[in-house]
Amino acid sequence: MSDATAFAAAFADLHAEMTAWRHDIHAHPELGFQESRTAGLVAAGLERFGIEVHRGVGRTGVVGTLRAGSSRRSLGLRADMDALPIVEANRFAHASTHHGIMHACGHDGHTAMLLGAASHLARTRRFDGVVHFIFQPAEEGLGGARAMIDDGLFERFPCDAIFGMHNRPSLEVGRFAVRAGPMMAGGAFFDIHVIGKGAHGARPDTGVDAALVAAQIAVSLQSIVARNVPPVQAAVLSVTRIHAGEAYNVIPQTATLGGTVRAFSREIMSLMEAAIRRVASSTAEAFGASASLDFRELFAPTVNDPAEAEFAARICTELVGAENVDRQPALIMASEDFAYMLERVPGCYINIGNGGAEGACEVHNPAYDFNDAALPLGAAFFARLVETRLRA
Incomplete structure (x- = not known):
């Protein structure tokens, strides 16, 4: 032995x-x-x-x-x-x-x-x-x-x-x-708050649909890893929650979406935070709305x-x-x-x-x-x- x-x-x-x-x-x-x-x-x-x-x-x-x-x-x-x-x-x-x-x-x-x-x-x-x-x-x-x-x-x-x-x-x-x-990856949670203009569901032309803006932001965020993170680096961005409105016949004035980000270096985490902020703000602006980001680091990369x-x-x-x-x-x-x-x-x-x-x-x-x-x-x-x- x-x-x-x-x-x-x-x-x-x-x-x-x-x-x-x-x-x-x-x-x-x-x-x-x-x-x-x-x-x-x-x-x-x-x-x-x-x-x-x-x-x-x-x-x-x-x-x-x-x-x-x-x-x-x-x-x-x-x-x-x-x-x-x-x-x-x-x-x-x-x-x-x-x-x-x-x-x-x-x-x-x-x-x-x-x-x-x-x-x-x-x-x-x-x-x-x-x-x-x-x-x-x-x-x-x-x-x-x-x-x-x-x-x-x-x-x-x-x-x-x-x-x-x-x-x-x-x-x-x-x-x-x-x-x-x-x-192991570093991890962060994020929330994006969208402000549009509420309106009657039958008259969308009188408002700015925060639900539509949130949906467009969610789709656009998927381009960040694919087109911003170097291909030799591993990273994840997942939208895991979207909320907007309480009624069938009301176009919501506000919407929120949130999710998580994972990366193996602080540099990539910072890159993704900046990209989320840019995509959210620009997408909302294109629809006549505004968006703000709350990005919270929970874990550094191990x-x-x-x-x-x-x-x-x-x-x-x-x-x-x-x-x-x-x-x-x-x-x-x-x-x-x-x-x-x-x-x-x-x-x-x-x-x-x-x-x-x-x-x-x-x-x-x-x-x-x-x-x-x-x-x-x-x-x-x-x-x-x-x-x-x-x-x-």
Whole structure:
């Protein structure tokens, strides 16, 4: 048995405990910035391990700090804690007890894996330096990463590098995916407000039809990716909602349309924002109406530092073998709040397999559940990373 294999096997002893933590968190899900019970469970666990605990970082976030030896080298390890506003369809014993809220993205598993790594590192202390265990609130579009950063996360808990991990249902348990550079898209929501002139439905010539203008804008927006974004870049612009009018015989004076934008660089995001503003305004003007844009960035692009991605891939390879590490996975058009931490500190965000069998349930689905078989490997990754990078 290789050293790395034996290392991973050591986490089998923590498997039952991590599973119990995970099931407890899954049964009691909490939405972003409401994770008081989850944060309490995390803080109590860290204190039980003998780790210094800091509560209320970024409102409901928790940071645990563990020191060993005399080095000032430091690493940050991050997990997310919040759930989603989804009615769970599962009927197993640890299903959500909070109707309309469930852990449909695996944050319960991410939290349990990081707690497992913290338990191991606190018990063995086979490293020389400082580890910050960062349990982040409100990843699902509410800005939890920025809240922690604004609360002085990296000033209070300096990190030379930072690492995070997310489960991937289409990837078999026992496999990892690591990509240098852009990995996940940045995301924004937008609303366009159209003002025309209301009129009777039988006399359209006396008004300016805001519904027609909104429809024309929606169609014209589809030219932005096709004719403005360089063909070698990937981007998405989707109009997902249109509303105008309340009556059959009234030409509406106002209309709104909204949607989402995704891109893998801030430059392309800015290009698309400017193009949406131009297309909306010009199209409305052509019909004698006006249009204004509200463009809201929710996530920055997730960009892995090449050196840190190589390091993370090496740790994965040591644990599961090169044949089980995909170093060129497909780009992911979904977004991740961890991106803001990566903009402040070099680091890497990886995927861990959650089960790739046919019919495996995707995240954000009411039938989703984190695969407990992945817990020991995820905890082993975090701990092995620390013991290698901060080798005594």
